[in-house]
Amino acid sequence: MLFKFPTASMAREDEVTPKGLVLSRRSLMAVGTAAFAVGGLSGWPGLAQAAAFQAPTTVKPADGKLDAATPMKSATTYNNYYEFGTGKSDPADGASALRTRPWEIVVDGEVAKPTTIGIDDLLKFPMEERIYRLRCVEGWSMVIPWIGFPLAELLKRVEPTGNAKYVAFQTLLDPERMYGQKSWVLTWPYVEGLRLDEAMHPLTLMAVGMYGETMPNQNGAPIRLVVPWKYGFKSIKSVVKISLVKDQPPTAWNRSQPREYGFYSNVNPEVDHPRWSQATERRVGDFSRRKTLMFNGYADEVASLYTGMDLKASF
Ligand SMILES: Nc1nc2c(c(=O)[nH]1)N[C@H]1C(S)=C(S)[C@@H](COP(=O)(O)O)O[C@H]1N2
Numbered sequence: 080m081l082f083k084f085p086t087a088s089m090a091r092e093d094e095v096t097p098k099g100l101v102l103s104r105r106s107l108m109a110v111g112t113a114a115f116a117v118g119g120l121s122g123w124p125g126l127a128q129a130a131a132f133q134a135p136t137t138v139k140p141a142d143g144k145l146d147a148a149t150p151m152k153s154a155t156t157y158n159n160y161y162e163f164g165t166g167k168s169d170p171a172d173g174a175s176a177l178r179t180r181p182w183e184i185v186v187d188g189e190v191a192k193p194t195t196i197g198i199d200d201l202l203k204f205p206m207e208e209r210i211y212r213l214r215c216v217e218g219w220s221m222v223i224p225w226i227g228f229p230l231a232e233l234l235k236r237v238e239p240t241g242n243a244k245y246v247a248f249q250t251l252l253d254p255e256r257m258y259g260q261k262s263w264v265l266t267w268p269y270v271e272g273l274r275l276d277e278a279m280h281p282l283t284l285m286a287v288g289m290y291g292e293t294m295p296n297q298n299g300a301p302i303r304l305v306v307p308w309k310y311g312f313k314s315i316k317s318v319v320k321i322s323l324v325k326d327q328p329p330t331a332w333n334r335s336q337p338r339e340y341g342f343y344s345n346v347n348p349e350v351d352h353p354r355w356s357q358a359t360e361r362r363v364g365d366f367s368r369r370k371t372l373m374f375n376g377y378a379d380e381v382a383s384l385y386t387g388m389d390l391k392a393s394f
């Protein structure tokens with residue numbers, strides 16, 4: 080097993096990524112060596128198919144308090160993925176229908192070098208492990224060890240032009256397999272967006288795995304966005320298209336409930352949802368609630384992106 084994540088013992092809040100994004104070259108070497116010594120790439124079912132796949136870099140923050148990661152069982156059975164139904168256990172039941180090969184992502188729009196890139200080529204990007212909190216707008220959160228690469232690495236390759244101000248993302252449209260797309264609960268395909276500087280931020284990840292394994296379908300296989308300082312719905316799953324655009328793009332939840340979900344959707348305990356408080360959250364597996372942190376605890380890294388903005392108006 081290349082990188083088996085020891086769930087409760089190793090996954091502590093002091094290893095939740097950022098606080099400077101310290102890349103540990105040493106653990107990259109250690110992980111890489113162990114992988115080749117113990118069993119090559121065989122521990123990574125899907126990832127192993129990419130010949131040039133590189134061992135993940137362990138990213139460790141400098142400080143923080145103890146806090147267990149969410150058990151993988153919870154993170155893969157308590158999901159929001161409306162393409163497979165609105166119940167929390169629906170995605171775990173239904174997402175096995177999702178076909179993740181062949182899979183391509185179109186990257187187009189305001190770029191010098193538009194491209195269509197296959198998932199197996201994306202898997203050749205240098206991978207990192209990032210342990211992030213994910214805070215759902217519904218009031219629950221998880222701590223998840225993702226495997227992926229910064230979105231910026233992909234965007235740099237297509238060379239955004241000066242007209243690129245936002246990035247628009249799109250999920251696969253496949254109503255036969257994604258039977259939830261036959262319902263009117265959202266407008267399909269699911270779409271999301273970021274400002275270009277948010278998309279280029281080093282915390283913004285394209286994730287292809289979690290807990291040391293290939294991404295489970297219900298979590299957004301084969302590749303999904305993870306934006307840790309925003310409410311979970313910004314982290315769009317099973318992405319097939321990334322467009323660099325001039326104007327602020329539509330987003331699925333804003334389109335459906337504009338009064339309740341804004342474009343920014345930064346985690347903000349001071350801005351309540353119209354129907355409930357956002358001051359606290361329940362970490363999945365915990366009994367009691369804890370205070371929600373500004374920007375989901377990533378304020379040191381991202382607050383400067385919003386200098387001068389009224390975060391109540393731009394919610
Ligand atoms: N395509 C798509 N992406 C999606 C969703 C969805 O319904 N469809 N749900 C979002 C919401 S509301 C949350 S909280 C997270 C949940 O991610 P997880 O199931 O991996 O924890 O995915 C987000 N990405």
Ligand SMILES: [Mo]
Nearest residue numbers: 215216311312
């Ligand atoms: Mo969510």
